[in-house]
Amino acid sequence: MKLDDRIKELIAIGASITANCQPCLDYHTEKARECGADDQDIHEAIQIGKTVRRGAAAKMDKYAASFNVPDANHEGTGNGCGCSLS
Incomplete structure (x- = not known):
């Protein structure tokens, strides 16, 4: 089956939401x-x-909890993944 352009763009819309990409x-x-x-x-x-x-976030939250790291004051530097934690 070959996907038409309409279906491809609808898939891209869903992927944009999943990736949290507003410009996309x-x-x-x-x-x-x-x-x-x-x-x-x-x-x-x-x-x-x-x-x-929502499903991916729930799985990531569960995975992150498995690290069992005590909560600490975290000061981000803005380096790394692009998050600007302060």
Whole structure:
């Protein structure tokens, strides 16, 4: 089965939500509309992305808890992954 451009863009919308990437969501929503996606299609793709993100976050929280590291005051430096913790 070959995916058409509309389906590819809807998948990209769900992936954008899962990745928490606002510029990606804006871009792929516009492209999906250009490919014939309607509001219902986009809404469904967003809901699927939210579901995947929620599941991934829950698994990551459980995994992080397994490190059993005592809570400490953490001062981020802004280096590393791009988080700006302060």
